[in-house]
Amino acid sequence: MCNFKGNRYYILVILNSKLLNWRFKTTSTNNHVSGDEVRALPIRRINFTTPQQERERLAAEAKRLYYEGLEKAGLNGGDRK
Structure with missing residues (x-):
């Protein structure tokens, strides 16, 4: 589980975006996504x-x-x- 306290749909949309998929493909050597790799993604909190x-x-x-x-x-x- 994660400790994200925001809207889970926000994270879902970002993780399913073509931009983050592209970024992940350019920075990863395999298709296994670790928690550290997800935490390293440039996802901002929006107020x-x-x-x-x-x-x-x-x-x-x-x-x-x-x-x-x-x-x-x-x-x-x-x-x-």
């Missing part, structure tokens, strides 16, 4: 100062712009989740 409602509004806007960009590029923009 939000933006109110929850504003963060939700900004996230919705970012999602809208993302799908708009997919549609403009002709890249499966209609599959919104």
Whole structure:
């Protein structure tokens, strides 16, 4: 078990990110991930100062712009989740 006290979804998203997968592949010689290697990953704690409602509004806007960009590029923009 870990002693992480933040949102576990935050860690899950980061650990599943392509960027950290790339970083791990460039710094590791095998596919075994030790606790020390996970602790060495550059994962910051975030203390939000933006109110929850504003963060939700900004996230919705970012999602809208993302799908708009997919549609403009002709890249499966209609599959919104």
